Amino acid sequence: MAALTYLNLGSGSAGNASAIVMEDGGPIRVLLVDLGLSPSRCREMLASASLRPEQVVGVLLTHLDHDHYRPTWTRSLVHRGIPVHVHEQHAEAALAAGVPSACLRAYEGELRPTEGLRVSTLLASHDESGSVAMRLDAEGVSIGLATDLGRVPEALIELFAGIDLLGLESNYCPRMQAASPRPAFLKRRITGGHGHLSNAEAIAAATAISARSDLRHLVLLHLSRECNDRELVARLFEEALPWLRGRTSIARQDEMTGPLRIEAAAIGVAR
Secondary structure (H helix, E strand, O other), X not given: OOEEEXXXXXXXXXXXXXXXXXXXXXXXXXEEEOEOOOHHHHHHHHHHOOOOHHHEEEEEOOOXXXXXXXXXXXXXXXXXXXXXXXXXHHHHHHXXXXXXXXXXXXXXXXXXXXOOEEEEEEEEOOOOOOEEEEEEEEOOEEEEEEOOOOOOOHHHHHHOOOOOEEEEEOOEOXXXXXXXXXXXXXXXXXXXXXXXXXXXXXXXXXXXXXXXXXXXXXXXXXXXXXXXXXXXXXXXXXXXXXXXXXXXXXXXXXXXXXXXXXXXXXXXXXX
């Protein structure tokens, strides 16, 4: 029986990267989701979880903003010949950002980046080109990841029905956003339905997904360093989703969150 382990290697305004570890009786395989942290930082985080670079079999990119893909990855990707899977609408942007053409794998809809793992995707609203929400399914276990969303369509709630672990952005507090010294155009971009999710929008999405799933764990991603507060987010989610008390984590920019291992009907911190 397959098992998936989720690790967030760092999440926030300065860079985002996660790892999905697949175990099914054969060699351990690692998929990286976004490369917004440096190669050395990701290697350090993986090593702390006893994972090696040669176990990385592919990369899934949600989009090509600088905090989700760093051009400093180009050499490592070429050296190891790591496939980089991007939505076909992001292919040109990926090449322009430095993703090696030899590594680029464009897709639309569903993909199978490694044996035994199916990834279903949805291109959600974010700026002009969108951001990809992903559902990763192995035998009897599933993970849903969604970040940099301008809004949450019903199709996303449906895509994530029945998942075991949800990684979801909770980017900003509207009051802190309004009071910040950010220029007006940036505030409009973030809050106008094509930028990021507020805490309240994230709560609404997590509540809807939880109602359709036996959600074992919730990981909150991509908190704004200027316009959000960890204690505020923790309090809001505990009040709104008390059934997930003790099963909710808030990812940090400079620390790893996890590893969180999912087996058929149970989840726990890997030991």
